[in-house]
Amino acid sequence: MKHLLSVTDLDRETANGLLDEAERFEQALLGREVKKLPTLRGRTVMTVFFENSTRTRVSFEVAGKWMSADVINVSASSSSVSKGESLRDTALTLHAAGADALIVRHPASGAAHQIARWFNEMDEASSGYAGPGPAIINAGDGTHEHPTQALLDALTLRQRLGDLEGKRVVLVGDILHSRVARSNAFLLSTLGAEVVLVSPRTLLPVGVEAWPVRVSDSLDAELPGADAVMMLRVQAERMNGGFFPSAREYSIRYGLSERRMKMLDDHAVVLHPGPMLRGMEIGFSVADSPKAAVLQQVNNGVHMRMAVLFRLLVGTDEVVA
Amino acid sequence: MAVPEDRAAKSSAAEFSQRHDPDQVETGRELLSDSDVGRTIARMAHQIIEKTALDSGDPQVARVVLIGIPTRGTTLAHRLAGRIEEFSGVRPAIGSLDITLYRDDLRSKPHRPLERTSVPEGGVEDALVVLVDDVLFSGRTVRSALDGLRDLGRPRAVQLAVLIDRGHRELPIRADYVGKNVPTARTEDISVLLREHDGRDGVYLRQEGDTQ
Secondary structure, rough: OOOOHHHHHHHHHHHHHHHHHHHHHHHHOOOOOOOOOOOOOOEEEEEEEEEOOOOOHHHHHHHHHHHOEEEEEEHHHHHHHHOOOOOOHHHHHHOOOOOOOOEEOOOOOOOOHHHHHHHHHHHHOOOOOOOOOOOOEEEEEEOOHHHHHHHHHHHHHHHHOOOOOOOOOEEEEOOOHHHHHHHHHHHHOOOEOOOOEEHHHHHOOOOOOHHEEEOOOHHHOOOOOOOEEEEOOOHHHHHHOOOOHHHHHHHHHEOOOOOHHOOOOOOOEEOOOOOOOOOOOHHHHHHHOOOOHHHHHHHHHHHHHHHHHHHHHHHHHOOOO | HHHHHHHHHHHHHHHHOOOHHHHHHOOOEEOOOHHHHHHHHHHHHHHHHHHHHOOOOOOOOOOEEEOOOOOOOHHHHHHHHHHHHHHHOOOOEEEOOHHHOOOOOOOHHEOOOOOOEEOOOOOOOOOOOEEEEEEEEEOOHHHHHHHHHHHHHOOOOEEEEEEEOOOOOOOOOOOOOOEEEEEOOOEEEEEEEOOOHOOOEEOOOOOOOOOO
């Protein structure tokens, strides 16, 4: 595995292997006096964020640092991007500066794929740089994918529910703009779960019929019998028109209120990728209830990203005879 | 230069693979039989009791902690702890330390999955730690374990117990408790079978590449 660009690149075995490894990282760090492993010593990990983020960037940074990598954060506002440098030139610069891994977040769908393609082309043309380019990790590209988020959600669900085979997961809200929803829908179904989307018709993506999911109109109808409910953020910053009449109506039809939470089975889990808009998508008390796994998700995020960095940066692909 | 490097890579690759197919091992020469393994572990348990005085009841004597190196070292640590309890009435705490994350050859070897790590009850602070592994070879695994141990805390002392010492050290490391010393050639391979993993106990020596 060279890059992690999309969850559709992961088969069930690989995905489960990554989840197992994340749990092993958690065990390895438990009860330790020093939270530092020498595993990635001498490797350089760069986070390149063209969009704001707390959780993802911080957990990649912590993951890299706990494994002794040198972590450098590049943000659009503090780089030459603000002077008009192109994505390609920024990426090539970081490549030339010696990055072993680039963790890319970009508002345009496909940005991480595009960077990987440029590096591959360069590698084939062997245009002056020695060796292959850095590993690319997609940390969210537009409305397309967010694979590490889906992996950490799957890990959280597995910890709470056991094996995901046959479990029913309901994704609620702004599916259209949500890369988290897209990555989760595909990864969870790869892992054998049944995925149900509940969303206003206006917030469903074109081509959703081809996804391995069932689409439903009514949240009330889907809550009983659900093993997990994953609430999504309404991504106002990506909305250029009226997708629903009002925040209040959205909240009434698709918000996870206290009343709705009572409809859930006792073992059911509530997930939210954050940041949460309390009072709109999710009730105040719901977000703080024991059913909610929001902070467990963040905690798992660090271990999951350690597992991904370990898989991409350590070991050769060739099998030693 | 190329030849010894290649040999070193090969031999540590043999050390790397801890999974043996019991059926293929049959062709090798038996070094320890099923009952020999049990006796050897019992003898090592006696030696550990004698050398650590863990049953003396003296508060000045350090608490003894066994830390196994997965996977067979951890199994051996559990067996040793069982025998030590049987002979002395004191059960030492057991931990498991996966050294994958501390290896110095991660970049040149294929990906290897992590094994279970667990910090023993009460930690290792000020304890007498006995590292346990099945085969002592180059010493690189033990070095990695010493690095890993440092991150768990500061033991009062560290000792090493191995079932088989096959020589060919690449680092200044020696074992405190050895089940059996086996002079080997670098081209040979030692297979340790344990009931918990392979259905029966036994130690075999075979030429690398035999029937594989």
